Amino acid sequence: xxxxxxxxxxxxxxxxxxxxxxxxxxxxxxxxxxxxxxxxxxxxxxxxxxxxxxxxxxxxxxxxxxxxxxxxxxxxxxxxxxxxxxxxxxxxxxxxxxxxxxxxxxxxxxxxxxxxxxxxxxxxxxxxxxxxxxxxxx
Numbered sequence: 001x002x003x004x005x006x007x008x009x010x011x012x013x014x015x016x017x018x019x020x021x022x023x024x025x026x027x028x029x030x031x032x033x034x035x036x037x038x039x040x041x042x043x044x045x046x047x048x049x050x051x052x053x054x055x056x057x058x059x060x061x062x063x064x065x066x067x068x069x070x071x072x073x074x075x076x077x078x079x080x081x082x083x084x085x086x087x088x089x090x091x092x093x094x095x096x097x098x099x100x101x102x103x104x105x106x107x108x109x110x111x112x113x114x115x116x117x118x119x120x121x122x123x124x125x126x127x128x129x130x131x132x133x134x135x136x137x138x
Contacts, residue, residue: 013119015040015051016134017072023048027120027135032057034106036122036135042071053122053133055095055106057084065097065104067124072131078102078124092117102126109134 008030015023015038025038033056039048049070057063063084068077082099089107097104103125110118119136 012138013038013135014138016136017042017132019134023051024138025051025135027137040133045071051133055097055104063097063099065099065102069124069131069133072129072133073124073126074128078126080104091115 008028010026010028013025013027013036014021015025017040022042023038023040025036028035033054035052035054037050037052039050041048050068051070052066052068054066055063058081061083062081064079064081066077066079067073070076080099080102082097082102084095084097087094087096090112092108092110094105094107103123105123106120107123108117108120110116117137119134121132121134123132124130
């Protein structure tokens, strides 16, 4: 089974949407999973709502993804299973998932030309809509 390269690492994150900070949460990464949970506020919502995202690597080529992004995803919550692929994008690891009509990516980010990873971005593209959230380690 492939692994995410992390061992029981949990860190606070700031959540952004279209370059605006909209919330905060916690990212937890293990050797074969990543979970992000927290709260965000997306206008015109007047109060913070809880969100979550989880990817679990089941075998060397299959994973599950669960996303609960109120006001961003339709349908919500999303639960899919499908194949994945690890690639390097500008020297940063990226997890690409194709599952039940969705294209999902988790791309680690940081300053170009530097080895430091400062956060990650999650993109979810489906037939009905697309949503992207950014996460910056605090």
